[in-house]
Amino acid sequence: MALLEATGIAKRFGGVTALDGVDFAVERGEVMALVGDNGAGKSTLIKVLAGAHLPDRGEVRMRGEPLELRSPQDAWKAGIATIFQELALAGKMNVQDNIFLGREPCRRVLGIPFLQRRAMRREAERLLASLEVEIRDTRLPVENLSGGQRQGIAIARALHIDADLIIMDEPTAALAVAEVRKVFAFVRSLREQGKAVILISHNIQDVFEISDRITVLRQGRIEGVCTTTATDPSAIVGLITGAGHASSRRGPEHASLPAQP
Ligand SMILES: Nc1ncnc2c1ncn2[C@@H]1O[C@H](COP(=O)(O)OP(=O)(O)OP(=O)(O)O)[C@@H](O)[C@H]1O
Ligand SMILES: [Mg+2]
Known part of the structure; x- marks a missing residue:
């Protein structure tokens, strides 16, 4: 099948x-x-x-x-994870937010979801390092990055979906x-x-x-x-x-x- x-x-x-x-x-x-x-x-x-x-x-x-x-x-x-031709990255958003877009890790405190920003940053850095994509700071907005770096981010997002x-x-x-x-x-x-x-x-x-x-x-x-x-x-x-x-x-x-x- x-x-x-x-x-x-x-x-x-x-x-x-x-x-x-x-x-x-x-x-x-x-x-x-x-x-x-x-x-x-x-x-x-x-x-x-x-x-x-x-x-x-x-x-x-x-x-x-x-x-x-x-x-x-x-x-x-x-x-199914897709890396679109247009990449579909949110330019004003930073690198790590783009990687987790729509699937951010949250921790609930008293029932209220809190983004785990430090965990997101570590995971983003780990994924990008595994792809040998060098990005100085994952808190930078993606609009200033090169085509190759953006591609790396899109791939990291697909990897994260597993x-x-x-x-x-x-x-x-x-x-x-x-x-x-x-x-x-x-x-x-x-x-x-x-x-x-x-x-x-x-x-x-x-x-x-x-x-x-x-x-x-x-x-x-x-x-x-x-x-x-x-x-x-x-x-x-x-x-x-x-x-x-x-x-x-x-x-x-x-x-x-x-x-x-
Ligand atoms: N959102 C849309 N609205 C109207 N027409 C569309 C839309 N998306 C695609 N088309 C049309 O459908 C056809 C197929 O387009 P598609 O983007 O799937 O081609 P492609 O094989 O990916 O081409 P390319 O190699 O240029 O990326 C084309 O004639 C295109 O103009
Ligand atoms: Mg096409």
């Missing part, structure tokens, strides 16, 4: 069909790359899995159990080479712990370095699912662009065909 299985996921935004009946599955201990052109629907798919978008149709199961994903909290409870499935949307796009290595080391350590990772990337070389399988989305549909060691970059690029498709959906010869039921 797959750790996560999404079936028949459809999502429209007004006149735009972002996802059109997507079936997608991830196994335990696997790094699944999700690739596709700009606008292929990658972020929309993972936002459905993260509880950030409600799909128009389709079902998501985790360990065989159907999920009600109506909010990011629902996804966290099911063991999820079974970690989804990363373009985690390395804004990073220097040394920081990309750190993210990859983190992804490998998650895999070694038996966790599953979904990694969205436009960098085909990176995808081949880190993934076990590759799912290709094109125009809101699954174009292919490949075992990384059994394919090659040019085949994946061909799937992404739809080249080599005798029946490319964009082809004028098919433009007047009725839509698939």
Whole structure:
């Protein structure tokens, strides 16, 4: 049984069909790359899995159990942590508050919850150190930090959730080479712990370095699912662009065909 299985996921935004009946599955201990052109629907798919978008149709199961994903909290409870493309950090808030956002450790005194600020700071420093992210003071607001530092904070937040499935949307796009290595080391350590990772990337070389399988989305549909060691970059690029498709959906010869039921 797959750790996560999404079936028949459809999502429209007004006149735009972002996802059109997507079936997608991830196994335990696997790094699944999700690739596709700009606008292929990658972020929309993972936002459905993260509880950030409600799909128009389709079902998501985790360990065989159907999920009600109506909010990011629902996804966290099911063991799904997502690092969004936009990172979704609160710029004015400091580093440690961003790591614990919505899940702050509290101690109740006479029934009144008190934030455990010192515990939060220690835990934030521990998580960042484990990722080799250097931040001078976790009480600084995140808006002044670099892209790599922000990425580290977003990853630390996912680590803190202790999820079974970690989804990363373009985690390395804004990073220097040394920081990309750190993210990859983190992804490998998650895999070694038996966790599953979904990694969205436009960098085909990176995808081949880190993934076990590759799912290709094109125009809101699954174009292919490949075992990384059994394919090659040019085949994946061909799937992404739809080249080599005798029946490319964009082809004028098919433009007047009725839509698939
Ligand atoms: N909130 C939204 N409102 C309206 N349209 C949207 C919204 N989110 C996505 N779309 C549209 O849905 C389609 C899929 O977008 P999505 O962000 O999922 O693509 P993507 O594969 O992540 O692309 P990229 O590689 O550029 O990040 C696009 O046509 C996009 O314009
Ligand atoms: Mg995207």
